[in-house]
Amino acid sequence: MSKLALLVGNGELAKASEQGVRAQYRDEFVIWSMTGNSSNPADNINVGDPTTLIDRLRAEKIEVLCAVGAVELSPELRTNVGKYLVEHYAGKLDVSDMGLETAYRTIAKDARVDIKGIHDLVPELLAGPGQIGGPETDVSTNVLGNMVQLARTVARTDLGQSVVFHGLRPIAAEDVLGTDSLIERAKIIAEKLNIQSGELTLVKVAKPQQSGLGDMPTIGPETVINCAAAGVGSIVVEGQKCLIADRKRFVELANELNVSAFGWG
Structure with missing residues (x-):
């Protein structure tokens, strides 16, 4: 016992x-x-x-x-x-x-x-590799890998675990206010830069120095809702290092709101 x-x-x-x-x-x-x-x-x-x-x-x-x-x-x-x-x-x-x-x-x-x-x-909370929900990602494995590496570099600062990209260009990074605040800022930035809705990608990674026993990066239904509202068309996470809260609802919303969710690795 x-x-x-x-x-x-x-x-x-x-x-x-x-x-x-x-x-x-x-x-x-x-x-x-x-x-x-x-x-x-x-x-x-x-x-x-x-x-x-x-x-x-x-x-x-x-x-x-x-x-x-x-x-x-x-x-x-x-x-x-x-x-x-x-x-x-x-x-x-x-x-x-x-x-x-x-x-x-x-x-x-x-x-x-x-x-x-x-x-x-509770192993099923892990995101896992491959397509999770929403439309199939049309981004190449190499490009996804580059995004993840750039996000890891930012995560080393210990400020946050997420970065929003337009193509391979990072336009906003998470700070102590968290992912929801990041997504809101990304929407404002996209409007100022005339970036079309759906062209942004949220990448969420574990901090390289994390053990995996504490604050593992997490996405959930609210992530999808916020991304869709902000014009973020894709979510990419490290499949073996990120968690999904309420996967069933997450996938339903990703499909409904046309937000691609993919587990890298």
Whole structure:
């Protein structure tokens, strides 16, 4: 028996992950909210307090830990998590997303739990390679590969995981406001540059330094809706490193709204 603690944040992926774990995980599990949204106070967990988190994991005899979904830590809580490495392991204070991932891996080690990515628990959430939905992509494999490589270069900055292209030209990159904000900006840029609707491509990749155990890039039904509204005609993701929340609805919308979705790799 491997008792699982699934820590959920906000968004489509959190909901899909919770549903998947409830349907598929055969051992004992608990589901805790990282955003304080659970109606049962006992099911809320403060991930910005490492010591309390470790104590809770040990007390509940958790053996497997998985965190999924959006959660926004205040600067104070980011610093609090980062300080754990400094105080316990003489590490360097790093409050970036990658720094926090390193800190949480250390916290899990100290709590004597194994970290799993949600794709390990619910494999069908992985996008997978090839055409996912919408019209068949007419972009060559070489061009898709070049787009992915350029997006990876941007992702190394740790600001975001997505870039919008017009052809091979990147016109906008994700920042701390996320993918939805990027798509909105891309629409404004396209209007100023007289780019026709459908000519833009959203490329979403994993940050090269990501382990795959934390903040994996995710697309879902809202992504398709926002892309269609902004004139983005294609979505390209790394097939083995990106997730799809509510794949059935995602594919339905991609077909309905004529947005091509493709898994590269």
